[in-house]
Amino acid sequence: MAVRAGSFAKISNCPKGIGINARGWEAVSAMAQNGYSNLEHLIQDRQFVVTGELGPPKGWQRSEVEKKVELVRGVVDAVNVTDNQTAIVRMSSIAAGRMLVEAGLEPIIQITCRDRNRLGMQSDLLGAAALGMRNVLCLTGDHQSFGNHPTAKNVFDLDGIQLVEMVSHMRSKGVFQCGEAIEGGGPPFLVGAAANPFGDPFEFRPYRLAKKVAAGARFIQTQLVYDIPRFRKFMEQVVAMGLHEKVAILAGVGPLKSSGMARYMRDKVPGMIVDDYYVNEMEKAVANIPKEEKKARNEAWKKRGIELCIEQIGEIRQIPGVAGVHIMAIEWESALRPIVEGAGLLPRPTLN
């Protein structure tokens, strides 16, 4: 039986503070007994899955994670915890993920190939499993030149696909990458990966997805979809290849915060395509509000951003082969509830 979101309701009231509290361990042992993740059961059950994202703080305060936890509770099925996203140092995804487990939420631990070699990654993964984490999203990782330590040495001992295969074999064969057995058997990780339908060469993208599936990925979260026709074309190919039968594809969506953000993502972010429609709609949202009225403009932007995100989800749900959505509300976790609610995806399912 799966871990039920509802079964953690009591645990959510656990006392806060430094250290691991008794109720936190209850959550872990419940997870450990049940083995596989709730997300895995929902995927198997062919539910339309909703995942969210939580960025750990650029500091060590538990309260920063705990605040965000309350914003995503009950809204999504599992929560990505990012791993030094955009190559900026933050609290480790596994440490923050542990706080989610203690709070009764299900984390998806992101792990990139940039900062650790195969030894470091496997040892961290064993720790993550011991601390109750069951979902792993395997990523290549942004280059360190984007982040706050651009003079660092990168690792890339493995690439993203090799990481998928390594974690997948840890689970299915109970072995480390070198082939030696893992004591006590393989950790029951649900292995996920990312896909970018907006990167080039476009013709290769479905094949790259196929390689990730062949390497053992069971779920895929895509780059933010702001170009629905191109995403539809990508999915047509994916469905033609039968990949949607083998892997749950969660389309990436996210609310825009301002027209500036929309323009920036359209013009500056490598690997993204933003349709002018979204830029125009965000500009229209503040067309009648003078520039000095910053608060009013921000509110108008946020309102329209959430509406557009709901609209995106509605369109994406119609695309054959899509098994769910991954909502990236970057540093705006409070937007998750209105989006999921607005898209008619509440309450989230629990499994019996």
Add this chain to the structure above:
Amino acid sequence: MIVAEQKPLAEIKSMLGEAKRVLVVGCGTCVTVCFAGGTKEVAVLASTLRMSTHLDSKETVVDEVVVQRQCEWEYIDPLLATLDQYDLVVSLGCGVGVQTLAERFPKIRVVPGLNTMFMGLPTKTGECEERCQACGNCVLDQTGGVCPISRCSKQLLNGPCGGSQNGKCEINQDVPCAWQLIWERLTNLGRQQELLKVQPPKDWSTSRNGGPRRIVREDLQLPEGYRD
């Protein structure tokens, strides 16, 4: 070839210290081709150092010489006869050249005048690009002759990351995406199916990660008693 570029003058000057007699040693091979340490660059650096130290009220003697190949004993050994006149050697060779001089002439201080950058080729006049990282385990047969180890910013072996767009790498619009090039080349050859195989983790033990490398060719070694 090995591609290098000259260090800033201030840095080279700071390495001179109190040296009164300096020999600038160029190299007639790779760094001549990339205009970093050939006859002309040696002459320009030597006269710049002469003028600059003169302006600093120091009468530093700066002489110059270019050897055919700074990375082989036989080409640098003739320098030995004159070296006792100098208290510092500025090498305008690559890092191998600097070390060959330092190893062969332990009594004199040798400093680098170049930063050794990479193994590559001149792609057009005034531009060189990296092509090989000497990983010791060549995969060019799998990648259409385009090296993902030296040319992909993340050294990926299974295709482009999500940051590849319009043929460019995510780190810089001036950097072509290696995997775009690999895809195009293999597509042109009708061999793109080869990219569908999941390539396993690379054995990095043959690269610098395995420690300093050495090749021993017994078939080329001289029998006991013969001089090298």
